[in-house]
Amino acid sequence: MTFPVLAVAQFQSLRGELEHNLAGHMAFMRQAAEQGAEYLLFPELSLIGYEPDIARECAMTASDARLAPIRSLAMQLKLVTTVGVALKGVGDKVHVGALTFSAEGEVIAYAKQYLHPGEDAVFSAGSTDCFVPLGERTIGLCVCADFGHPEHVKRLAAGHAWVYAASVLISPDGYEHDATLLQAHARRHGLPVLMANHGGPTGGWASAGRSGLWNEAGEWVGGLEGAGNGLVIATCQPQGWQVQVIRL
Known part of the structure; x- marks a missing residue:
C-alpha cells in the first residue's frame, strides 16, 4: 500500500503584497512537486499575511482571477494545494479562509470556524467542516484557533480524516502550549497532525x-527548527512516518 506524500510550506508573507506572495507560493509548489509531494499546506492567511486591518480590502472569492496561476499550477503539477486567504462571504462578511486547489481544477473553500479573541472585529466565523480529497484518502483541514476546540478535531476524526492539517500562526510564546494541544489531538484520535506556521513576523506577531x-501516536517526527522559509516533506513508510527538511 502506498500513501500520498505530504508537504508543509513555512513561508514568510509580505504584508498585503499579493503579487510577491503568489510568486513565492508558486515557487514552493514547484519545489514540493520536485520532492514528489501530492499535497501542500501553507500557513494561515499566507497570501496577504496575518494582517486583519487590511483583510477586508484584500478579500477575494474562490473564483478570483488573480488566483488562476495557482489553480493552473496545481493542475500541472498534480499537487493539491491549500493556501490562506481573506475570503469574501455572504453580504459584507469576510472570513479567515483557506482555499484548496485540486489536481483536477476544483477549488474548495473553507472558513475558519473558531476565531481567536479580537478577530471577530473583522472576521465572521464559518460553520462547515472541510475534508479535502487526496486520492483514496481525505485531509481534515484546520485553521489555527480551530484546533483549540476539541470538538473540531473530534468531528474530523469521526469523518475518517487521514491527517489533520493545521494552517496556523503560532508565536514563540504560544508554541509549547499549542504544540501540546496538537500532540494530544494526534494521540487521542490516532490522527497524524501536519502543521504549517509562518516563516517570519506578520501582523505585529513573531x-x-x-x-x-506529529504521528498518530502524538510523537514529533520532525520539522523545521525555528523560523525562516522552508519545506517539510512527510512520507508514510511501512516503518512509520519520515520527514525531510529543505531550507529555501
Missing part, C-alpha cells in the same frame, strides 16, 4: 516557525 508533523 512566528515560532517549527512547522512539521
Whole structure:
C-alpha cells in the first residue's frame, strides 16, 4: 500500500503584497512537486499575511482571477494545494479562509470556524467542516484557533480524516502550549497532525516557525527548527512516518 506524500510550506508573507506572495507560493509548489509531494499546506492567511486591518480590502472569492496561476499550477503539477486567504462571504462578511486547489481544477473553500479573541472585529466565523480529497484518502483541514476546540478535531476524526492539517500562526510564546494541544489531538484520535506556521513576523506577531508533523501516536517526527522559509516533506513508510527538511 502506498500513501500520498505530504508537504508543509513555512513561508514568510509580505504584508498585503499579493503579487510577491503568489510568486513565492508558486515557487514552493514547484519545489514540493520536485520532492514528489501530492499535497501542500501553507500557513494561515499566507497570501496577504496575518494582517486583519487590511483583510477586508484584500478579500477575494474562490473564483478570483488573480488566483488562476495557482489553480493552473496545481493542475500541472498534480499537487493539491491549500493556501490562506481573506475570503469574501455572504453580504459584507469576510472570513479567515483557506482555499484548496485540486489536481483536477476544483477549488474548495473553507472558513475558519473558531476565531481567536479580537478577530471577530473583522472576521465572521464559518460553520462547515472541510475534508479535502487526496486520492483514496481525505485531509481534515484546520485553521489555527480551530484546533483549540476539541470538538473540531473530534468531528474530523469521526469523518475518517487521514491527517489533520493545521494552517496556523503560532508565536514563540504560544508554541509549547499549542504544540501540546496538537500532540494530544494526534494521540487521542490516532490522527497524524501536519502543521504549517509562518516563516517570519506578520501582523505585529513573531512566528515560532517549527512547522512539521506529529504521528498518530502524538510523537514529533520532525520539522523545521525555528523560523525562516522552508519545506517539510512527510512520507508514510511501512516503518512509520519520515520527514525531510529543505531550507529555501
